[in-house]
Amino acid sequence: MNLPYIPIGEDYLIYSPLQGLAALVNGEAFHCLRKRGLSAGLKNRDGSLEQLHKRLKDPGEPEPSPRSGPFEPHFLGLITTRGCNMSCSYCDFHDPEKDPEIMGISIALQALGWMADQEVRRGTRFLNIHFFGGEPFLSIDWMKQVVEEAGGLARKRGLQVRFVACTNGVMNEEDALWVRDHFDSIVLSMDGPAEVQNKYRPLKGKGDSFSTLNRNAKIFGEGRLDFVIRICVLDQTLSRLEDTVQFFSREYGPSAIVLESLRDSDAVSKGSFGPPNPWEFARRFAHASIMAESLGVKLVHSTCRLDKTQSSFCPVANDGFIIDPQGRISSCYQLEGEWLRQGLSLYFGRISPQGKVHIDEEALARIRSLVVQNKPRCRSCFCKWHCAGGCHILHTPPGGSEEYSDLCHQTRSITVWKILHSLDLEVVAERFLEHPRVEGDGVLEFPEI
Ligand code: SF4
Numbered sequence: 142m143n144l145p146y147i148p149i150g151e152d153y154l155i156y157s158p159l160q161g162l163a164a165l166v167n168g169e170a171f172h173c174l175r176k177r178g179l180s181a182g183l184k185n186r187d188g189s190l191e192q193l194h195k196r197l198k199d200p201g202e203p204e205p206s207p208r209s210g211p212f213e214p215h216f217l218g219l220i221t222t223r224g225c226n227m228s229c230s231y232c233d234f235h236d237p238e239k240d241p242e243i244m245g246i247s248i249a250l251q252a253l254g255w256m257a258d259q260e261v262r263r264g265t266r267f268l269n270i271h272f273f274g275g276e277p278f279l280s281i282d283w284m285k286q287v288v289e290e291a292g293g294l295a296r297k298r299g300l301q302v303r304f305v306a307c308t309n310g311v312m313n314e315e316d317a318l319w320v321r322d323h324f325d326s327i328v329l330s331m332d333g334p335a336e337v338q339n340k341y342r343p344l345k346g347k348g349d350s351f352s353t354l355n356r357n358a359k360i361f362g363e364g365r366l367d368f369v370i371r372i373c374v375l376d377q378t379l380s381r382l383e384d385t386v387q388f389f390s391r392e393y394g395p396s397a398i399v400l401e402s403l404r405d406s407d408a409v410s411k412g413s414f415g416p417p418n419p420w421e422f423a424r425r426f427a428h429a430s431i432m433a434e435s436l437g438v439k440l441v442h443s444t445c446r447l448d449k450t451q452s453s454f455c456p457v458a459n460d461g462f463i464i465d466p467q468g469r470i471s472s473c474y475q476l477e478g479e480w481l482r483q484g485l486s487l488y489f490g491r492i493s494p495q496g497k498v499h500i501d502e503e504a505l506a507r508i509r510s511l512v513v514q515n516k517p518r519c520r521s522c523f524c525k526w527h528c529a530g531g532c533h534i535l536h537t538p539p540g541g542s543e544e545y546s547d548l549c550h551q552t553r554s555i556t557v558w559k560i561l562h563s564l565d566l567e568v569v570a571e572r573f574l575e576h577p578r579v580e581g582d583g584v585l586e587f588p589e590i
């Protein structure tokens with residue numbers, strides 16, 4: 142058994158998510174545990190160490206294992222187009238000069254039919270459809286047709302259909318109302334109030350995007366749908382983080398706000414902005430999180446979710462079934478060029494013009510092996526069952542550095558703060574934030590258990 146620990150001042154945080162266990166122990170108890178292992182027992186006056194000792198012997202959940210057996214997707218992802226109507230200053234996801242290709246309706250319908258049959262065969266009640274881009278609502282008539290067809294197809298098979306989309310929110314009022322009434326979940330990318338949004342996420346041609354998003358975010362926030370806002374945080378916008386979270390929480394009433402820090406890319410290296418300092422980000426995340434909680438909004442950092450244990454962070458290695466505009470099947474919505482840059486190919490099948498889904502089992506097995514157990518950097522990290530190495534392309538590609546990156550530092554600091562916060566150790570948590578760099582952590586190994 143392996144037990145991760147993190148020094149916190151004079152004390153030690155021990156953390157074993159698979160056992161559902163977190164405890165702050167003093168140095169004496171920790172050194173006794175380290176020296177004598179679990180067989181010798183632990184005792185103190187109030188019996189708390191004995192209790193902890195008992196919990197440590199509980200084997201807990203097994204490690205999340207890599208997938209095997211037949212391909213079993215839990216949602217269908219459609220990359221409707223790679224085109225976009227914005228020109229965000231830090232994005233190099235698409236070529237603005239290129240005419241965007243829209244997925245043929247027949248590909249989408251064939252994929253829908255195949256996925257619906259899978260769900261019937263598995264005896265589930267739901268058909269989950271996720272739309273990705275570029276900007277998936279770029280061709281709104283296409284979306285309306287696919288949503289209508291998917292609804293009919295699901296009804297015929299006795300399934301309940303659920304629609305989810307990630308969007309930049311640029312659409313007219315009528316379309317925003319349609320989205321509000323037909324979608325179950327919307328993730329809106331929006332970076333801040335007008336001066337931030339218009340500077341870093343302008344419309345194509347440098348237009349004001351804020352006024353459109355301000356109206357549409359209010360529309361989404363009023364609906365029955367699960368409305369989530371995703372903020373990309375730059376070094377230049379970090380100081381406004383708490384204000385932005387407060388503004389979004391009050392104005393739009395989302396159920397959650399997801400914070401991501403800007404990642405290095407070609408576009409970023411050409412711009413006059415950069416990723417935020419990881420520890421300052423962690424500190425501000427924690428304070429914004431407490432404030433958002435008081436307003437009924439959950440603040441999320443996707444690699445620091447204590448409520449999830451997993452061996453892969455995303456649809457990759459989790460049998461994600463994502464179709465691109467050409468009918469190729471992968472588990473990742475990134476551009477092929479980014480995969481190739483990291484020496485990865487994530488296609489594992491295609492939909493033929495006759496509607497047959499072909500799966501390349503060998504390629505699927507290769508993709509399923511991209512789990513955290515195979516990422517050397519994560520081996521001894523206490524975050525590994527939550528973060529699972531993050532993005533396979535941009536963060537922990539095979540053969541990548543074994544050093545902690547800035548994103549690792551951010552994840553590790555936020556995770557420690559979240560554990561302390563979840564233990565109601567607010568004074569310790571606040572003190573930790575004064576110097577939130579995590580150092581000296583490790584793993585106790587107890588071979589006898
Ligand atoms: S080493 Fe980095 S990528 Fe791996 S689990 Fe830890 S924080 Fe995540």
Ligand code: SF4
Nearest residue numbers: 455473475532533534
């Ligand atoms: S590999 Fe990275 S880009 Fe691809 S789906 Fe996973 S998190 Fe997203």
